Amino acid sequence: MKISSNRLDRQFQTYREEYLQKIEEVLNSGWYVLGNEVQNFEKEFAQYCGSQYCVGLASGLDALTLAFDVLKIKEGDEVLVPANTYIATVMGITKNRAIPVFVEPDLFYNIDASKIEAAITEKTKAICVVHLYGQIANMPEIMRIAKKHHLKVVEDCAQAHGAHINGKKAGNWGDIGCFSFYPTKNLGGFGDGGAITTENLEIAEEFRMLRNYGSRVTYYFERVGYNSRLDEIQAGLLRVKLKHLDALNEERHRIAERYLEGITNPKIQLPKEAFGKAGHIYHQFVIETEDRDALMTYLKEHDVETKIHYPQPPHLSKAYAELGYHPGDFPITERMADRVLSLPIYNAMTEEEINEVIQVLNQY
Ligand SMILES: Cc1ncc(COP(=O)(O)O)c(C=O)c1O
Numbered sequence: 612m613k614i615s616s617n618r619l620d621r622q623f624q625t626y627r628e629e630y631l632q633k634i635e636e637v638l639n640s641g642w643y644v645l646g647n648e649v650q651n652f653e654k655e656f657a658q659y660c661g662s663q664y665c666v667g668l669a670s671g672l673d674a675l676t677l678a679f680d681v682l683k684i685k686e687g688d689e690v691l692v693p694a695n696t697y698i699a700t701v702m703g704i705t706k707n708r709a710i711p712v713f714v715e716p717d718l719f720y721n722i723d724a725s726k727i728e729a730a731i732t733e734k735t736k737a738i739c740v741v742h743l744y745g746q747i748a749n750m751p752e753i754m755r756i757a758k759k760h761h762l763k764v765v766e767d768c769a770q771a772h773g774a775h776i777n778g779k780k781a782g783n784w785g786d787i788g789c790f791s792f793y794p795t796k797n798l799g800g801f802g803d804g805g806a807i808t809t810e811n812l813e814i815a816e817e818f819r820m821l822r823n824y825g826s827r828v829t830y831y832f833e834r835v836g837y838n839s840r841l842d843e844i845q846a847g848l849l850r851v852k853l854k855h856l857d858a859l860n861e862e863r864h865r866i867a868e869r870y871l872e873g874i875t876n877p878k879i880q881l882p883k884e885a886f887g888k889a890g891h892i893y894h895q896f897v898i899e900t901e902d903r904d905a906l907m908t909y910l911k912e913h914d915v916e917t918k919i920h921y922p923q924p925p926h927l928s929k930a931y932a933e934l935g936y937h938p939g940d941f942p943i944t945e946r947m948a949d950r951v952l953s954l955p956i957y958n959a960m961t962e963e964e965i966n967e968v969i970q971v972l973n974q975y
Contacts, residue, residue, distance in 0.1 A: 612963065612967055613916075619957070622958040630848055633850070637847045643844070649841050664812065665815075666807050666815055666822065668805040668818070669805060671699060673805055675700060675703025681787070682765070688734060689732060690738070691730050691737070692738075693713070694924055696743060700767045700925075701931065703765075721741065722741070724753050725752075737762055742768055743770060745863075768790050775889070776890050797859065797860055798849065805839075806841070823840060863893040864891070867891070870954065870969065879900050879975075897920065901950070903951070915955065917955070919952060921948060
């Protein structure tokens with residue numbers, strides 16, 4: 612039995628009729644970009660996150676890029692960001708010519724709140740947290756520090772739709788929550804898409820202006836903006852999936868629990884939950900091991916496909932060579948990059964598939 616790292620077709624099949632009906636509805640409507648579906652999705656997703664406002668955008672990277680723009684973070688300003696993240700988080704900062712200041716992660720792969728204050732300088736304007744792999748960062752502590760130092764907080768929630776601490780959800784802690792609806796995300800669409808959440812009407816209005824070429828009134832332009840619009844088909848399909856998101860997250864949680872109970876191989880380090888069980892949405896189930904590449908090869912030979920999130924931290928990527936970092940600058944992050952491996956976890960994964968992954972890992 613071959614087990615892929617992901618099977619996006621399975622969740623499509625689960626809600627096939629609802630999706631197809633929505634596509635037909637949108638095509639029949641004659642309105643395809645920024646219409647009723649987007650408006651309704653924005654309302655429903657804001658409500659889901661417990662936020663006042665949501666603005667639909669074209670991608671997660673756009674959400675981040677526009678967020679720092681809206682917060683007036685500009686050339687030379689410093690933004691604290693976890694050293695171990697997907698590179699888009701860092702690009703959102705540097706697209707605004709601001710400087711990313713990397714902070715090492717904690718045991719839960721999120722920015723280590725106890726290391727934030729040491730990284731603050733007089734140029735620091737914001738903290739960009741990432742809720743990596745589906746687990747919220749230590750937001751109570753991070754918000755305390757941000758308040759004390761008058762820093763803005765941007766949350767990268769691309770991997771955390773519905774993740775929470777005692778019911779307070781991702782995207783609802785800082786000034787702006789940035790979401791991606793890339794197909795693999797827990798709330799993934801069928802193409803690119805993104806959104807922000809905020810409590811601040813002025814911020815929401817700025818995003819609405821910027822996403823549409825800098826226009827608030829049709830054909831009158833107040834700023835050089837972006838084209839970052841969410842289309843009606845994506846918004847409609849996301850509305851369908853949003854209705855099932857809690858069930859889909861719950862299902863991932865059940866798979867994670869099976870792994871946590873079933874994988875007993877002492878060579879494998881299992882992920883830890885920082886704030887109890889309920890709040891983690893297991894976007895990824897990430898294990899660590901000493902000789903990661905050997906384990907990955909062994910799994911492949913046994914028909915279990917895995918992925919590495921991520922093999923190279925942003926500070927060592929060619930894209931950021933100009934920042935002048937070297938191997939060894941962020942040892943905790945670099946060690947994780949050498950050790951992490953993401954196991955298959957997806958909606959409608961069968962009992963047989965889960966058992967097979969556990970068995971193959973325990974025989975390693
Ligand atoms: C943590 C994180 N931030 C940002 C992004 C960027 O989102 P997108 O691909 O929609 O631009 C992603 C996913 O790709 C991500 O995983």
